[in-house]
Amino acid sequence: MMPPVVTVVARSGTGKTTLLEKLIAELKRRGYRVAAIKHDAHSFSIDHEGKDSWRLTRAGADTMLIASPQQIAMVRQNPEGVEPPLAECIAAYCGDVDIVLTEGFKRSEMPKIEVHRKARGEPLLCRGETHDPTLIAVASDVRLELDVPCFDLDDPAAVADFLEERFLR
Template sequence: MQNPHNAFDLCPDVTGVILAGGRSRRMGRDKATLEIGGQTLFERTLTMLQGIFSRVLIAGDRPDLATAQVPCVPDIYPGSALGGLHAALKAAATPWVFVTPCDLPYPDELLIRLMLDHREGHEVVVPRTPQGLEPVFALYHKNCLPLMEEMLRQGDYRIYDFYPQVRVHHLDVQILSADWQRALLNLNTPEDLRRLKKESLMSPPVVSIVAKSGTGKTTLLEKLITEMKSRGYRVGAVKHDAHSFSIDHEGKDSWRMTQAGADTMLITSPEKIAMVKQNNRAEEPPLTETIQTYFNDVDIVLTEGFKRSAMPKIEVHRRERSPRLLCRGEEHDSTLFAVASDEPLELDVPVYDINDAKGLCDLITECFLS
């Protein structure tokens, strides 16, 4: 069974909302512009939301973050997260909004899609963890708007005070995605940021090679791996397959073990080890989880695909394949940091010759391994 949510499905009746109107008092600086892994927290959240929703807006008076495609909405009742949610819900052209704060370093698409699956018959869908409700990482229907407005007029700013008057679905930890704690982690203080950056240094950096099919992703990836290995780096590689695949041959012992129901099956030899591991409920785990689990012995991981991930990307471009880039044009992917092209391009990121693996490796080394 394949995941029913194709990576390119966009939800048309929900607007993604980034809460970015707070003053970041405890952090002492604007949390939206804090950088993790070469991206601001705002950019990481925006990239993730644009992979799920056809409309995204910013709740808060933030023209510095806004674009023509992603407008900002100032609070009608300023001074609280509820005020931001109210303004966004009032401005949204869709019956639903999904709201998230701008200070989540590891936003998780699977968790959000799980919440979308549970909204039928309800007006609020909100995670409930041992620490309590997560009202600023939740789905809200337009029916909530009059109740929110009445609360704000009365000076009540606690989002969940109107919950008893609407149909609420609580998502408990038993059905949340496996890494819900990581997905709901937020940054409030300088110490939180220092701790996170220290932890992030323990994981290898990841660079995704993306392109339209038939453009030459694998060819470039092979050259990059060869070049990085020649420089003495330990390199991991991940190939993304949007469909089901099998590396077992029918009738072989390993195939028979997997068919019998083994959740994890290993083949070992003096030269190599191979593993077949079944994904729970046919759901592909987040790329960050895969990297942390299987690549702690390498210096860098190069992936093929993962267009919708929040990882830094190099796009491969061939004019005869398509005049348009995946990451520039209708979409502006803030994680793009270089392009490998067979023609000159005027872009806001460096453009290399499609065969210049050495130059691209120089850039990768400078950005992620220095």
């Protein structure tokens, strides 16, 4: 069975990662197993040039794992320009968690929490020019009158309460 998935969206530099850090810590404190998936529209590498793992990947390994008593990491090559569907990634790697929190999948159909900062002065992504029906809440540094709950950006416990009530009970 797939765990519930909620994505945190916002414009770049608004504080998605910061909110997720606090939210993950709060959910872990409550005893939940949490997976995090970060979307990157650009090419990235977790491998470092010259390391054995980098050499194996560079040699052509389609999948390369690094395993230790503490953790496991995987580098898997995608076909050129083909990003795997998020649901496929969750099914393959997140079956043993209680909830999956993702960052940046703003075009997805999964439930979304949008981060908003007044200083950015920009309209909401999900309630601006378009009305995204998958928006379930907003975390903001100012009070907003919306058709979804609006939480204080500095109160990750309230956001965790909301997720717990909606997805984890």
